[in-house]
Structure formats: C-alpha cells, structure tokens
Amino acid sequence: ARTALFQAQKMEAIGQLTGGVAHDFNNLLMAVLGSLELLRKRLPDDPRLLRLLDNAVQGAQRGAALTQRMLAFARRQDLKPEAVDLSGLVSGMSDLLQRSIGPTVRIETRFPAGLPAAQVDANQLELALLNLAVNARDAMPEGGTITIAAREGGAPADLPEGRYVCLSVADTGLGMDAETLARAQEPFFTTKGVGKGTGLGLSMVHGLAEQSHGRLMLRSRPGAGTQAEIWLPVATAETGEPRPGAAAIVPQTV
Numbered sequence: 617a618r619t620a621l622f623q624a625q626k627m628e629a630i631g632q633l634t635g636g637v638a639h640d641f642n643n644l645l646m647a648v649l650g651s652l653e654l655l656r657k658r659l660p661d662d663p664r665l666l667r668l669l670d671n672a673v674q675g676a677q678r679g680a681a682l683t684q685r686m687l688a689f690a691r692r693q694d695l696k697p698e699a700v701d702l703s704g705l706v707s708g709m710s711d712l713l714q715r716s717i718g719p720t721v722r723i724e725t726r727f728p729a730g731l732p733a734a735q736v737d738a739n740q741l742e743l744a745l746l747n748l749a750v751n752a753r754d755a756m757p758e759g760g761t762i763t764i765a766a767r768e769g770g771a772p773a774d775l776p777e778g779r780y781v782c783l784s785v786a787d788t789g790l791g792m793d794a795e796t797l798a799r800a801q802e803p804f805f806t807t808k809g810v811g812k813g814t815g816l817g818l819s820m821v822h823g824l825a826e827q828s829h830g831r832l833m834l835r836s837r838p839g840a841g842t843q844a845e846i847w848l849p850v851a852t853a854e855t856g857e858p859r860p861g862a863a864a865i866v867p868q869t870v
C-alpha cells in the first residue's frame with residue numbers, strides 16, 4: 617500500500633509539473649506559429665524559403681500536438697464520467713483511428729450486442745484508445761491487425777464487486793519482455809528513443825482507468841503481441857440508449 621501511495625503521489629506531482637510546463641510551452645508555440653504565419657505573408661516567392669518555413673511550421677505543430685497530450689495527461693482531475701456506449705464511441709472515431717495509425721495496419725472491431733454502457737469520461741476514453749492504437753501500430757512495423765473488442769465481466773483483480781465492462785485493444789506485434797511490461801505504465805517510461813516516445817501514453821490510460829474506478833491491465837509476451845484491457849464500471853444510472861457525450865453525468869461513489 618505504501619508503494620501504491622508513493623506511486624500515486626509521484627504521478628500527481630509529475631502531472632502538475634507536466635501540466636504547468638505543457639501549458640507555458642503551448643503558449644510559446646502558439647506565438648511561434650503566429651509569427652511564422654506573418655512571416656509567410658512577407659516572404660518573397662522563393663520555393664526554398666517557403667520550404668524552410670513549412671519545416672518550421674510543421675515542427676511547431678508537432679510540438680503543439682505533444683503539449684496537448686501532456687495537458688491531457690495532467691488534466692486528470694476534470695473528468696466528466698457519463699454513461700458511454702463503447703461500440704458507438706469506437707465506431708464514431710474509426711476514421712480518426714485509421715488516420716492516426718496509417719494504412720499499414722487494419723482495425724477489426726468486435727462488440728457483442730446488448731453490452732451495458734460504461735461509466736467513464738468519453739473524451740478521455742477516446743484519447744486513451746488513440747494512445748493504445750498508436751502503440752499497437754508502433755509494435756507492428758511490418759503491418760498487422762488491431763482488434764478492438766469489448767465484453768462484460770466481473771470485477772477484475774482486486775476491484776470491488778460489481779458489474780464491469782472491458783474494452784480491449786490487441787495487436788499481433790513485437791510484444792514486451794517482462795521488464796518492459798512491468799514498467800510500461802510508468803510516466804515517462806519509453807523504449808522508443810528520444811523524440812519518438814514520450815512515455816506518457818500508457819500512464820494516461822492508467823490514470824484514466826484508475827480515476828474511473830477501473831483498471832488498466834496489460835498482457836504481453838515477446839513475439840506474441842500485446843493485449844491492453846481497460847476495465848470500467850458499468851454505468852450506474854443507465855437510461856434508455858446512452859450515446860457518447862450525450863448521457864447524463866452520474867455522480868461517482870467510491
């Protein structure tokens with residue numbers, strides 16, 4: 617329990633620091649982008665100069681996208697849990713998912729009929745899925761298939777009794793060795809190298825699952841692919857047909 621508390625405090629501190637830095641950095645990048653756009657209007661019509669300008673703009677935009685991820689990671693406090701239809705959420709973002717992972721990897725979805733709604737922040741869950749899908753893509757440099765599925769089940773691991781739904785993202789990629797698997801959810805842990813990985817993807821998913829009174833569970837073996845499972849409580853006040861972003865906000869009980 618002591619290590620769990622320490623880990624939670626560490627996450628909290630890192631979250632606050634990250635949020636502050638990302639926020640300031642984002643403002644700086646917005647100023648840079650603004651100046652570059654002004655510069656574009658004044659620049660003589662020279663293709664070489666325009667290419668340099670485009671490079672600078674792209675770099676600043678990539679930086680801005682990164683700060684958005686960091687802000688999303690830090691903004692764990694303002695979750696708006698609601699009844700979310702997982703199948704609807706995933707089909708609603710399938711274009712975004714496919715565009716984010718590129719053409720080399722296929723996405724398959726498997727959702728049973730009559731799956732109960734999950735109690736979770738829909739926007740953050742979309743971000744979590746995006747993180748998992750990008751990780752799966754990165755683990756399949758030769759291409760492959762990502763399977764996004766959902767099922768209902770009992771309480772996983774040490775969670776309180778109750779009804780839970782599991783949203784899983786499985787790949788057929790390189791997998792993780794035991795040491796990587798053990799550390800994968802730590803903030804800033806990455807094996808992707810400087811400038812490629814932030815190490816914030818899985819810690820964001822982990823944070824969302826914990827704050828939603830659920831759990832992120834990872835299964836992986838080298839060569840056998842990876843399965844990430846987000847376990848979430850079934851929505852407590854299911855009313856009719858919940859849609860992502862449109863259902864009532866239900867107060868959380870711990």
Ligand code: ADP
Nearest residue numbers: 751752755800806807813814815816817818842
């Ligand atoms: P990042 O993707 O920026 O490295 P993450 O927190 O998302 O940060 O992941 C941390 C590490 O966990 C990755 O660098 C990688 O080593 C490992 N990992 C995550 N997802 C997968 C996956 N689907 N297959 C193999 N390894 C993975």
